[in-house]
Amino acid sequence: MRSHLLNDTTAEHYRRSVTEGIERVAAKLATTDRPFTGVAVDALSPRIDAIDLDKPLHDTAAVLDELEDVYLRDAVYFHHPRYLAHLNCPVVIPAVLGEAILSAVNSSLDTWDQSAGGTLIERKLIDWTTDRIGLGENADGVFTSGGTQSNLQALLLAREEAKPGRDGWEGPAGFAKLRIFASEVSHFSVKKSAKLLGLSEDSVVCLPVDHDKRMQTVALARELERCKQDGLVPMAVVATAGTTDFGSIDPLPEIAELCAQYGVWMHVDAAYGCGLLASVRHRDRIDGIERADSVTVDYHKSFFQPVSSSAVLVRDASTLRHATYHAEYLNPRRMVQERIPNQVDKSLQTTRRFDALKLWMTLRVMGADGIGQLFDEVCDLAVEGWKLLAADPRFDVVVQPTLSTLVFRYIPAAVTDPSEIDRANLYARKALFASGDAVVAGTKVGGRHYLKFTLLNPETTVDDMAAVLDLIAGHAEQYLGESLDRAS
Missing domain, CATH: 1.20.1650 (PLP-dependent transferase-like)
Known part of the structure; x- marks a missing residue:
């Protein structure tokens, strides 16, 4: 063998x-x-x-x-132009080459003596990303398995930074005072992270969104003040730069001002919207991200990288100490004085793949502008898709896209029962998936079932979207016709 x-x-x-x-x-x-x-x-x-x-x-x-x-x-x-469902991107060839290399060499990025150059490449990419964000000279970060882990680590740091100098922090009673603020359409990992961090069920305050599905900063200001008046501790505000359902971007500059006013950790979940960091034309959509204390990026969403490739970045490198533990067999304290770079000092993981190599290969072959051009293309495609939906009386589209997501549903002309319309849309999505002709996602808006195009493939065309819309309408009409037959 x-x-x-x-x-x-x-x-x-x-x-x-x-x-x-x-x-x-x-x-x-x-x-x-x-x-x-x-x-x-x-x-x-x-x-x-x-x-x-x-x-x-x-x-x-x-x-x-x-x-x-x-x-x-x-x-x-996911490479097929009629895969329009989730935040799964087609991948670029240089990254796939990097995947083959890193799997064969099998470096582990926890310590220098298991990775050497791999450690320095990852650190260089972290510096490149923090520079693109604008976090400053003291910034740092580490690659993670994905946005959920990045959000968890960011909120761990926020929790620990909220503790010093406060009374009553021993045991659950102390943690019960902490509050996290996020919009009602933020990623589920915010609530999941709160639970994993030992916080109370009501620790996450979900804030309403405006018509464009962006956090209402008036509501944030009101809740921050209420938190202060009630003797609670605002631990973090999670702003989203690219919500999963709508691609909406919270008003980052206004949120940053409120975080500064109340002394609250500002985390930006840019797992989806991080592609704008390389954008040639749309970078201004995430202005204000440079004021964050921590940022989540998922290169495996909008940088066209294979899973997994993600990172958590922080403005102040010293805050990463909250994830640091020393083991004599792995990363003894003396290595810090010897200036030996061990990435495990920053990470929630120990053994960790050299996923950074994929992004390194991509940047060295294509350059940042090459990635940004691809992401700009799918954002532009979403605008064309919105025009298509807005002009089609068969469909109701929720909001104009900020990134590359469209949420809509089929509205039959002869049916007014909202529940029956829900069932028609659910049936259409299921039937479309069973046919294999296309894949779309689904979600709920206002308690009603909607469908979703997540556009991350520059090879997808307006004609592809039009054809899928016709298929959806056909399946929905088939269901309604059969439903009518059953009723009669």
């Missing part, structure tokens, strides 16, 4: 095996004519259940044949 270990004696085996796998995937990408086959769980599960993992095939080609049957054939392909 040593022949399968990657080392100097198996380099040729490695080359042949990986090449064979790449050729299979390349062929699949070249011949995929729809984003999904429509396979159902009950159809796919028996194929996987039938595989006996204790009986290996002992042949790469045979395993790849099997993989075609249980995965590749029925995978959801």
Whole structure:
């Protein structure tokens, strides 16, 4: 079995095996004519259940044949222009090359003696990102597994920074005084993080949004003042630069002013909107982000990177000490005095992939403007999609896009029952997914079911969107017709 270990004696085996796998995937990408086959769980599960993992095939080609049957054939392909559902982007080739390299070398980014140059590359990319944000010379950060982890770490730092010099911090009673402020359309990870950090159920204050789905700063000011009057402690304000459903960007300059006035940690969740950091034309949409205390970025959303590639950035590098623990076998305290850079000193993770290499390869091949141009294209496409929806009497579209998301629903001319319209839209989404012709997402607005285009593929066209809208309308009408037949 040593022949399968990657080392100097198996380099040729490695080359042949990986090449064979790449050729299979390349062929699949070249011949995929729809984003999904429509396979159902009950159809796919028996194929996987039938595989006996204790009986290996002992042949790469045979395993790849099997993989075609249980995965590749029925995978959801984000590169297809009619995949319009979630925040999954098609990936750029330099990043995929980086993925292949980092997987083979298998560096672990927790300590210098496991990564060397990998540590310095990650640090360089952190500096590059904080410079793009404008956080200042004392900024720092670390790569994470995704936006949820980045938000968790940022709120951990905010919690710890809120504690010094205050009375009554021992035990749950102290934490019960803390409050986090976020809009009602902020990411669910804010509430999840609060729970993981031991805060009370009512610690997250959800603020109303305006017509454009942006946090109402008047409401934020009112709640901050109420918090102060009630003897509670405002721990953090989470501003969102690109909400998951609407792509809306909270008014960052106004929020920054209020955070400064009340002495509150300002966190910006820019997991989606971080692509504007590389934008050639739309960077001003996130003006004010430079005043944040911490920022979440997801390169695997709007930088066209493979999952996972994310980071949490902070204005003051010293705040990262709240995530620091020293172990004699790994990162003893003496290494700090010896100026040995151990990234585990900043991270919630210990063993950690060299995901930064993907972004490094992308920037070195394409440049920041290349990434920004792609993101600008999908933002422009969303504007065209909004015009298409606004002009189509069959659909109700919620807001004009700030980034690349469109939320809408089918409104049949002859039906007025909101619940029946809900069911028609739910049916249309499900039927579309089962057909495999396109994939769209869904959400709720005002308690009603809506559909969603998340546009992250520059290869998607207005014609693609128009065709998918026709499919949605067709499925919805089919449901309503059958519903009418059942009623009669």
